[in-house]
Amino acid sequence: MSWLVTGGAGYIGAHVVRALSAAGLAPVVIDDLSSGHRGFVPGGVPFIVGTILDRGLVEATLREHGVTGVIHVAGYKYAGVSVQRPLHTYAQNVEGTRVMLEAMAAADVANIVFSSSAAVYGTPDVELVTEDLPKRPASPYGESKLIGEWLLRDQATATAGSRHPLRHTSxxxxxxxxxxxxxxxxxxxxxxxxxxxxxxxxxxxPRINGDDYDTADGTNVRDYVHVGDIAAAHVVAAERLEGGEPVEAAYNLGSRNGLSVREIMDAMARVTGIDFTPEIADRRPGDPDRIVATGELAARDLDWAMRYSLDEMVRTGWEARRAAQG
Structure with missing residues (x-):
């Protein structure tokens, strides 16, 4: 019994791999190393170098390793750049997900946790985003993630009466x-x-991309969530799917309390001990003013919680980056 982590050599995927191992769910990694790093994959974890667009490779990997579920993290994740590279974004995120689902069906693998994005909401006009809010993506990246969720939904409907109906959550x-x-x-x-x-x-x-957003300090506001918490939620979702427990079609992994870019900059100076005044640059295309979600459903079902303060988020990231320097 094992779980395939697509993009498992990347920043988020590699944390998911470690969390799976700690939970006793044997991980298998497939990654094309376009943005991931071989050294991020722990020794002893099966690692297949290749693209999820290769249907034959994906299906062979699923069969060879006895995979019972997929945590689909691989994708092109840059909202701003996706405005300039929409075709690449759709190829990686939409076609990649379609190929993955096709390979899963052929190999009788019926469980998938999809790494989606709050970008599916676009620029919501509410204080707190809930899962049932209308989806109005503001970038090709957000659109591609929403289409990915549709693909899961439609495949689940199509396989509902089969021997291995798709079970999924985003x-x-x-x-x-x-x-x-x-x-x-x-x-x-x-x-x-x-x-x-x-x-x-x-x-x-360091610089801030835009200080004229419709927010309290003019810089955009987001949910900043720690990668350790994100990885843990993926594992709980996988365990629920594996155990046949009910899951929602989608969960927001939100903080309920957003942080502005300027607040992040203040924490950076405070934690690193390097004093600076950030430069102000132009906005990035496709960046909405504010996205902050509640995370209530995920707290109920996935043991979701914000276990790190802002300073701890900065400290752990800074320590890992400095450790990489040797």
Whole structure:
């Protein structure tokens, strides 16, 4: 009995792999290393280098390792850049998910946890986002994640009367930060935490992309959630699917209390001990003003909780990044 983690050599996926191992669910990794790192995969974990767009490879992996479920983390995750690269985004996120579901059906694998995104909501006009809020994605990335959820829903409907009906859930979250293992850190060239860390390491001044948003301090507001908490929720979702327990079609992994980019910058200076005044740059296309979710359903079913303070999020991420320097 094992679980395939797509994108398991990436920042989030590698944490999921470790959480699965700790829970006694044997992980298997497939990753094309386009943004992941071989060194992020622990020794002893089966690691297949390849793309989820390769139906034959995915099906063979599922069969060879006796996979009973998939945690589908692989994808192109950059909302702002997706505006310039919509076709690439759809190929990776929509076609990749379709191929994964096709391979799962062929190999009689019926459980999947999908790494979705709060970007499916676009720019909501409510204080707190709940799962039933209308979906109005503001970027090709958000659209691709929403289509991914539709694919799961439709395949579940299509297989409802079969020997192996698809069981699924989608986890929606926004900014994942920090580290739960010194060997794994966020290497994204677009995410806020690594951008600030790299600037500080190189002696540059970090910058804020836009200070004219419709928020209290003019910088956009998000759920910032610790990667360790995110990984743990994926594992509980997998366990519920494996055990035949009921799950919702989607869960928000939210903080209920958003943080602004400026608040993040203040914490960065405070925790690292490097004083700076951030530069102000232009907005990134596709970035909404505010997305903050409740996480109540996930707390009920997935043991979801915010177990790290803002300073702890910064500290764990900074320590992992510094450890990578040797």
């Amino acid at each position: 986890l929606r979250y926004f900014n994942v930060v920090g580290s739960a293992d010194l060997d794994v850190y966020d290497t994204s060239p677009h995410n806020l935490f690594p951008l600030v860390f790299e600037a500080l390491i190189e002696g540059r001044t």
